[in-house]
Amino acid sequence: MDLGYSESETAFRDEVREFLSTKLPQRISSLVKNGKRLTKRDYEEWQAILNEKGWLAPSWPPEWGGASWSAVQKHIFEEECCRAGAPRVLPFGLGMLAPVLIKFGSEQQKSHYLPRILDGTDWWCQGYSEPGAGSDLASLKTKAERRGDHYIVNGQKTWTTLGQYADWIFCLVRTSNEGKRQEGISFLLIDMKTPGIEVRPIILLDGEHEVNEVFFTDVKVPVENLVGEENMGWTYAKYLLTHERTGTAGIGFSNAALEHLKTIASTQMKSGRPLKQDPYFAARMAKVEIDLEAMKTTNLRVLAQADSGAAPGPESSMLKIKGTVIRQEINDLTRRALGPYALPFVSEALDEGYNESPIGPDYANPIAAEYFNNRKLSIFAGSNEIQRGIISKTKLGL
Amino acid sequence: MDFDLNEDRRMLRDTLEKFLRERYPIEKRLEYSKSEQGYSTKMWQEFADLGIIGALFDEEAGGFGGQGDDLMVVFEQLGRALVVEPFLSTGILSGTILSAIGSDLTADVISGQTQVSLAHSEPASRYDLAHVTTSAEQQGEAWIINGQKSVVLGAASADKLLVSARTSGTTEDEDGITLFLVEPIASGVEMRAYSTIDGYGAADIMLTNTPAKPLGEINQALPLIELAHARAIVAVCSQCLGACEVAKDMTVEYMHTRKQFGVIIGKFQVLQHRMADVLIELEQMRSSIINAAGFLDDHRDLREKHCSAAKNLTGRAGRQIAEEAIQIHGGIAMTWEASVSHYAKHIIMIDHLFGDTDHHLERYIELG
Numbered sequence: 001m002d003l004g005y006s007e008s009e010t011a012f013r014d015e016v017r018e019f020l021s022t023k024l025p026q027r028i029s030s031l032v033k034n035g036k037r038l039t040k041r042d043y044e045e046w047q048a049i050l051n052e053k054g055w056l057a058p059s060w061p062p063e064w065g066g067a068s069w070s071a072v073q074k075h076i077f078e079e080e081c082c083r084a085g086a087p088r089v090l091p092f093g094l095g096m097l098a099p100v101l102i103k104f105g106s107e108q109q110k111s112h113y114l115p116r117i118l119d120g121t122d123w124w125c126q127g128y129s130e131p132g133a134g135s136d137l138a139s140l141k142t143k144a145e146r147r148g149d150h151y152i153v154n155g156q157k158t159w160t161t162l163g164q165y166a167d168w169i170f171c172l173v174r175t176s177n178e179g180k181r182q183e184g185i186s187f188l189l190i191d192m193k194t195p196g197i198e199v200r201p202i203i204l205l206d207g208e209h210e211v212n213e214v215f216f217t218d219v220k221v222p223v224e225n226l227v228g229e230e231n232m233g234w235t236y237a238k239y240l241l242t243h244e245r246t247g248t249a250g251i252g253f254s255n256a257a258l259e260h261l262k263t264i265a266s267t268q269m270k271s272g273r274p275l276k277q278d279p280y281f282a283a284r285m286a287k288v289e290i291d292l293e294a295m296k297t298t299n300l301r302v303l304a305q306a307d308s309g310a311a312p313g314p315e316s317s318m319l320k321i322k323g324t325v326i327r328q329e330i331n332d333l334t335r336r337a338l339g340p341y342a343l344p345f346v347s348e349a350l351d352e353g354y355n356e357s358p359i360g361p362d363y364a365n366p367i368a369a370e371y372f373n374n375r376k377l378s379i380f381a382g383s384n385e386i387q388r389g390i391i392s393k394t395k396l397g398l
Numbered sequence: 399m400d401f402d403l404n405e406d407r408r409m410l411r412d413t414l415e416k417f418l419r420e421r422y423p424i425e426k427r428l429e430y431s432k433s434e435q436g437y438s439t440k441m442w443q444e445f446a447d448l449g450i451i452g453a454l455f456d457e458e459a460g461g462f463g464g465q466g467d468d469l470m471v472v473f474e475q476l477g478r479a480l481v482v483e484p485f486l487s488t489g490i491l492s493g494t495i496l497s498a499i500g501s502d503l504t505a506d507v508i509s510g511q512t513q514v515s516l517a518h519s520e521p522a523s524r525y526d527l528a529h530v531t532t533s534a535e536q537q538g539e540a541w542i543i544n545g546q547k548s549v550v551l552g553a554a555s556a557d558k559l560l561v562s563a564r565t566s567g568t569t570e571d572e573d574g575i576t577l578f579l580v581e582p583i584a585s586g587v588e589m590r591a592y593s594t595i596d597g598y599g600a601a602d603i604m605l606t607n608t609p610a611k612p613l614g615e616i617n618q619a620l621p622l623i624e625l626a627h628a629r630a631i632v633a634v635c636s637q638c639l640g641a642c643e644v645a646k647d648m649t650v651e652y653m654h655t656r657k658q659f660g661v662i663i664g665k666f667q668v669l670q671h672r673m674a675d676v677l678i679e680l681e682q683m684r685s686s687i688i689n690a691a692g693f694l695d696d697h698r699d700l701r702e703k704h705c706s707a708a709k710n711l712t713g714r715a716g717r718q719i720a721e722e723a724i725q726i727h728g729g730i731a732m733t734w735e736a737s738v739s740h741y742a743k744h745i746i747m748i749d750h751l752f753g754d755t756d757h758h759l760e761r762y763i764e765l766g
Contacts, residue, residue, distance in 0.1 A: 001467050002400040003692040009399065072399060279760075286763045290686070290707045297685035301401045318678045385671065392670035395677055396650050 020084040029085030035366030071303040082252030093117040093124035104228035127157040127171035144173040163212040187233035206369040249323035317387035324377040436599030446510025459497035466691025477640025487552030491516040494626040515556035517547035525753040534563035553601035554591035578610035679715035706758040713755035720745040
């Protein structure tokens with residue numbers, strides 16, 4: 001066994017670092033590092049820079065603009081991006097829709113949509129969850145009825161992340177009530193400008209407008225917007241679960257968050273000494289660091305397997321659970337580290353260009369909000385309970 | 399990066415796995431453990447002939463392994479079978495020291511001919527390696543030792559004792575500790591041998607004006623003792639991992655067969671989810687041991703930090719896995735007859751060897 005990166009992997013890491021240090025706008029990385037709000041324009045600016053380098057969609061096949069990276073290279077890239085304070089690359093078009101189109105879409109769909117995803121022409125959002133279909137996704141009810149060369153879509157999607165910016169939405173819709181619930185679902189691409197679509201904001205517990213409800217009333221969708229075959233949508237959606245999962249563990253985020261926590265714990269004082277010297281606090285920080293260090297190796301072991309051809313199945317679920325538990329623990333410790341200064345919250349201070357002096361330490365404002373926001377980690381993308389169910393079924397045969 | 403075992407280690411693992419499967423069923427293990435000796439001398443010799451002891455030593459010392467990966471491979475298998483022969487005491491603790499010093503005894507240890515037990519910890523030392531009150535004095539050419547050593551693994555069957563004693567400084571000084579070879583039959587050696595709760599041989603030893611022969615540098619034994627313990631941590635964590643794997647498999651098997659309320663208990667979601675967590679912690683344990691094994695030959699602070707991380711995580715995860723194994727088995731796991739109980743005992747008691755979770759968490763913090 002060899003725990004270190006190979007020579008070529010180290011060279012790749014250096015190349016990524018060099019790129020980030022010269023190409024990532026300082027304005028943007030300082031927003032990210034200070035927990036500020038990012039605008040649509042910020043995301044687009046960064047994604048355009050990545051696209052120019054050919055690194056926006058590394059997982060795609062080379063003929064569509066991918067980079068032919070190994071799983072380990074993808075991991076290195078994600079880790080370095082987090083370290084440098086790059087915004088996350090929004091996954092909806094690039095990581096969620098594109099792999100499905102590439103695998104199951106028509107040639108016409110591929111050549112039309114993929115370049116537009118890359119160059120930022122189309123902003124995509126995801127239409128899976130419904131008010132009555134959360135963890136139990138297969139119970140979705142949004143209906144698409146075939147009328148000649150169109151479908152008529154009626155229903156409601158929810159938790160649509162950044163749907164307020166979206167030009168298009170990819171949806172799971174019900175096209176049949178026959179047989180098993182999973183067998184009547186189709187995968188449909190819908191233009192957000194179509195009449196009958198209404199987007200309403202959902203304000204989250206931290207006061208942010210991140211997600212939306214999307215209502216469909218007699219929305220006309222051309223049949224050519226169906227991906228693959230009718231009633232096969234569940235298969236396509238599931239394909240995503242075993243694809244593009246290298247970032248599941250969120251190692252890069254946890255690394256950056258732990259570094260931030262350590263800085264805060266060395267400036268916050270308790271009984272006349274830095275908080276990080278308090279034995280109870282130090283013990284909790286050490287424990288989560290030990291877990292994270294082991295997690296890095298667990299993650300790399302899974303990636304190494306993936307590189308040798310084994311598609312990670314339940315391993316993804318294991319990484320998702322442990323990765324989110326660790327990240328949430330770091331968020332919890334960071335909130336605690338602030339003591340009473342975790343309480344003040346000035347929403348406007350999250351905007352770029354806010355000029356007033358901070359209340360308390362300059363890093364304090366976003367911390368509690370981030371803690372609350374990241375409670376989502378164990379709920380979305382298949383709640384941790386759903387993941388345990390998957391492990392139990394596939395690994396334990398139960 | 400490469401997480402695969404090389405060809406030699408795969409062979410080593412497969413050979414040992416097959417040997418243990420055929421020759422070391424749990425009934426035999428319990429029999430060996432309960433015997434007068436506390437283990438099987440015959441099995442020990444067979445292990446030696448198979449090259450398993452030699453796998454713990456590098457070529458320079460006359461072995462053919464000795465790296466972190468070798469320790470992992472061997473001890474994971476030993477853990478799977480709850481092997482009671484003195485691998486840890488003779489093979490790792492004493493073996494590391496003897497081979498580092500270049501002692502002639504190393505070859506006899508590898509061949510299975512000689513067993514050497516490291517008598518280091520004391521009633522008041524807890525897990526602090528520098529805490530040594532046993533003292534050695536030079537009288538002319540000869541040395542004599544006075545003091546008490548506690549929970550010395552493999553002591554009763556040892557042909558030689560490797561005893562740490564203070565030759566200068568005070569109780570917790572890092573300098574001033576020296577190692578001595580002591581004959582178990584020498585005058586003033588009073589040994590009280592016993593079996594540990596999980597079935598391994600150990601003893602408390604009183605030394606009164608006992609003649610001894612210094613080994614290695616005078617006053618400078620601590621770094622060597624620390625290295626031996628680092629290797630012992632990788633070994634015993636791997637042993638824990640092997641035992642945990644088996645305890646987990648037994649529990650999953652039980653969940654598939656045991657029926658209550660008309661269904662197999664594996665149908666109950668609360669148990670499924672807890673077992674899913676067990677699987678995750680097992681992988682975390684393995685990863686932390688891979689890290690520690692990978693840094694065994696690195697410089698001291700890095701080595702010790704990874705060892706402390708592994709021991710802390712293994713202790714925490716081990717407790718969870720052992721307690722879930724007992725809980726999910728229910729009443730039957732409370733019996734001697736159910737082998738899962740012997741696995742659970744061993745997993746839990748490993749936390750008491752070479753520093754527990756709390757000790758190593760504190761140490762991890764100290765190491766920065």
